[in-house]
Amino acid sequence: MKIGLLYDRIRKDEKKIIAAARKQGISVKLINANNLIFALEKNNFDFDVVIERCINHARALYSLKILNEHDIKTINSYETAEICGSKFLVSEKLLKNNVKTPRVIITFTPEKALDAIEEIGYPCVLKPAVGSWGNLLAKIKDRESAEAIIAHKKILGSYHHSVYYIQEYIRKPGRDIRVFVIGDKVAGAVYRTSRHWITHMDRGAIISKCPVTDDLKNISLNAARAVNGDFVAVDIVESDSGLQVLEVEYTVEFFKFYPYLDKSITKKLIRYVQNNFPEENYK
Numbered sequence: 602m603k604i605g606l607l608y609d610r611i612r613k614d615e616k617k618i619i620a621a622a623r624k625q626g627i628s629v630k631l632i633n634a635n636n637l638i639f640a641l642e643k644n645n646f647d648f649d650v651v652i653e654r655c656i657n658h659a660r661a662l663y664s665l666k667i668l669n670e671h672d673i674k675t676i677n678s679y680e681t682a683e684i685c686g687s688k689f690l691v692s693e694k695l696l697k698n699n700v701k702t703p704r705v706i707i708t709f710t711p712e713k714a715l716d717a718i719e720e721i722g723y724p725c726v727l728k729p730a731v732g733s734w735g736n737l738l739a740k741i742k743d744r745e746s747a748e749a750i751i752a753h754k755k756i757l758g759s760y761h762h763s764v765y766y767i768q769e770y771i772r773k774p775g776r777d778i779r780v781f782v783i784g785d786k787v788a789g790a791v792y793r794t795s796r797h798w799i800t801h802m803d804r805g806a807i808i809s810k811c812p813v814t815d816d817l818k819n820i821s822l823n824a825a826r827a828v829n830g831d832f833v834a835v836d837i838v839e840s841d842s843g844l845q846v847l848e849v850e851y852t853v854e855f856f857k858f859y860p861y862l863d864k865s866i867t868k869k870l871i872r873y874v875q876n877n878f879p880e881e882n883y884k
């Protein structure tokens with residue numbers, strides 16, 4: 602079986618995946634997205650499955666679409682990448698599949714955004730409908746800050762800022778949970794604990810191992826299924842009314858959590874590729 606690994610920078614995560622594949626006797630063909638020239642009508646791809654690892658979302662998205670159109674299986678699929686690249690689409694999929702997630706309102710004008718914020722109540726969270734790494738998230742505590750942020754978006758914002766994604770704020774216990782899912786199995790979970798409401802490591806979050814309860818497992822697997830994910834990370838918050846899913850990530854960064862995860866996460870990923878995309882399908 603020939604596995605391709607599509608990347609734009611080889612990080613420690615990618616090194617671990619390559620090493621795990623080699624250990625299983627599988628050679629991984631490295632595909633540098635920076636050097637790609639895709640002819641839309643015809644391509645001779647020399648691999649059976651591609652594990653997508655691009656940092657750049659647009660590169661990932663376009664490459665996955667082209668590969669999938671040429672019947673190359675990818676992890677994750679174009680469909681999953683498209684959904685997970687948009688907080689709006691993830692919220693929609695979660696809702697449709699009865700996966701508990703905070704309430705969201707979408708509006709398109711500053712006036713309606715203010716109405717929607719007042720309706721959701723304070724505090725609430727304003728997010729870019731497309732975005733990640735905690736960029737441009739705003740916790741809005743009162744009408745004055747709502748007006749200020751909306752005014753900034755209106756005047757300084759780009760095209761993306763014409764969509765207002767307004768979410769209910771969940772009073773969580775100073776942490777969130779990231780669950781790693783491969784296929785229909787949970788491959789590990791961590792707490793991210795921080796004094797900042799955005800519980801990211803670059804905002805000072807401390808990582809610790811999180812026990813995988815049945816509830817956590819069920820909601821994570823349901824969220825992964827809702828986006829048709831093969832290898833995804835599900836961000837979850839604990840609320841007064843139980844676990845709720847915030848978002849699902851598709852190019853999963855796992856290395857920074859490595860000390861708190863089962864070291865076989867990459868082995869599980871390679872096994873999953875071998876079992877779910879067997880060679881005989883590519884004749």
Ligand SMILES: Nc1ncnc2c1ncn2[C@@H]1O[C@H](COP(=O)(O)OP(=O)(O)O)[C@@H](O)[C@H]1O
Binds near residue numbers: 732733799
């Ligand atoms: N509605 C919310 N209620 C409480 N905390 C939130 C909410 N939305 C986001 N957060 C916090 O901010 C972090 C980042 O939010 P997220 O939606 O995952 O954006 P990003 O894609 O930038 O990671 C979450 O991990 C969580 O700690």
Ligand SMILES: [Mg+2]
Binds near residue numbers: 734848
């Ligand atoms: Mg997140």
